[in-house]
Amino acid sequence: MKSIVNNKLERFVGILLVVIFMTLGVYGACFAQDTLTVDIFGPGQRKVNVVLLPPRTLDEGKYQGRNGVNLPLPAEAELFDKDLHRDFEYLPFLNIVPLTAILGGDPSSGVKPGEVDLKPLRLSKVDFALTTGWTIMPSGERKVSLRLIGTYNGRTVVGKRYSRVSEDVLGMIADKFSSHVMRHLTGHSGFFESSIAFVRKNGKDKEIFTVSPQGRNLEQVSALGGVNLSPCWSIDGNRLAFTRLGSRQHLLCIWDKQTGKIDQKTFPGNTVISPTYLPNGDLAVTLTLNGDSDIYLIGSNFKPRKPLAKSWAIEVSPDFDKSGEKMVFVSGRFGNPHIFMLNMKTGKVTRVTHDGKYNTSPTISPDGRFVAFSRQTPLGHRIFVHDMKSGVERQLTFGPGNDEDPAFGPDGYFIAFASSRDGEYKIYLTTRHGDPAMHVPTGKGVAKTPAWRGPGSS
Template sequence: MKKNMSNIKKSALVLPAVMLLMLLAAGNLFAADTLTVDIYGPGQRKVNIILLPPKTVPEGKYAGSKETDLLLPAEAGLFNKDLEKDLGFLPFLNIVPITDILGGDPSRGVRPGDIDIKPLRLSKVDLALTTGWEIRPNGEKNLLIRCIGTFNGRTILGKKYSMVTEEMLPRIADRFCSHLMRVLTGRDGFFESSIAFVRKTGKNKEIYTVSPQGRNLRQISSLGGINLSPNWSPDGNRLVFTRLGSRQHLLCVWDRATGKIDQKSFPGNTVIGPDFLPDGNMAATLTMNGNSDIFLINGNYKPKKALAK
């Protein structure tokens, strides 16, 4: 029985990647183009993607230049590291190193026509990412990122980011990977989301948030005491949690727009495991009548009825 359950779990993990590959092979991922990817043999469970070396494009400051090896800005290498790190969070992608490509870097530019697709296909690469840096005469930097399908050599996703600075690089990597995830799977949100958690601060426990990539650490509460069980609202704009005060439990709701925290007490002085429901109302365990029951709580923090006794 345990063996069968193990096989079922493995199949459940493999299925999303296989479905993605089938979708890629079928094409029609978005209206602008059709992506078709060869499945190079039975059992392929991931989409092979390669991040090609960055290039400075012959535009702006270098407009008309015939050189193929223009000086790269310092941000180029840093951004490719951020982008590769983000791609590593997508379990259906397999990042192919440039050293696996016969003859090395097959690109002389960043557009589809600048890339020799044949060695990529020989190495079973399905998608190629290019990053191009445009240096303006005033020193400003624009970044062009493309995802190109190797079956037909067409761009399936292209984005341009203007006036790029080093501080913006992680955020740009997050945004592009979010777009890429939507194109390939029909879903996004992972790279734009925040994780709420409890962290010990001296003798207290406070609520913090952080991005899935481990960036943008932020302390949400500074209430003292013990703060527990943070849960997001469906729209991600509010966070509900329990505060264990010196005399009673409090239901706390943090508002992203204002940064303020509402604190509400209830008869019985117990608030356990608060959470948002899909309709925006809340549910929590309260001791309204001396018993610990799960109550529906509306947007005005009024207990409406017992959902479970």
């Protein structure tokens, strides 16, 4: 009898423990969803599902109560919706779920959390719902309210309202809100406020242009004629250095963002290749002062101070981490072009690449851990990334055509590069995980050698 009671008690306790664990599992899952974040720098990034619900027009007088769903949408609403979709598509960790995939269609009656039926969204494994509400004031002024609502906690996790909305600022508002969303999910932002400098072919000339990663604010920097190459931003974003191939010699050009003026400098030896800013404002550039192409440190007075990389071979393409303590560069000192790293404090040079016979265009992540570069393969040039901590090397791009000129973004997550995959060289974006390439609109003409300017610069 006692054994029967014990067996029943053990079974009851076992069932109770299973129920407790299942309950904890459910609450644990809800808690995980409640604090949903994305580690974009980890070994793997999870996908976050988001649905963009149809925009609605709000009655300003009833905004705090019920909304005026029958009011017509302003003309800007459709354009703004496209801008938001495009911005979200640039974030590889976001998966935009079409409204047609939601059971029953649009689950919202308004724009607030209590006006969105979250059950069908959860069933469709949607993590967030974005609502957009437009207000048209009696004066004609447009306002837009944006809410990113968590489907598992039913709360607004990112909410912003913008006034004086007009067609010419729709892209900027979409960028600002997308930046807030990225910061909430990843702890990082700035991608949408950054800028990429690049070389674009204009007829027979090659000039320097700038554009946002999403293809906005396209601007021509130089109009010098001839061939202008290798743009590089200063750390504060106020200056842009590049090389101009003059009729008799190379010139170092410095564009001042504030004034729009370009200062041109000459150096002995007639060669100025791949100028690059250090974090302190100095420059590193390849010069041929003594007949050899070596990398020199250039001070604020534009006088060569000392060689940073010197050998019998060609030394080119320097790039620095955020601290300025590590410089990667290309050298042919072992016969073929390979990537090397210089410790600026100790002067020690470490070889980065050993595979392949042609490795060029290195770029180092701001934290100094990753080095991306272009390698010639039997199928064309491809972008690779080398982990300096683990020594692991991985191919990021696979063509078709050639993939060249990688440039790390200021967050160390995105990488811009040039590719001929569609027949003509254009600028594309990927991540250090090798996510599918995204095209950056740069206008007509071949576009190459991207260089990234960080956000928050003046």
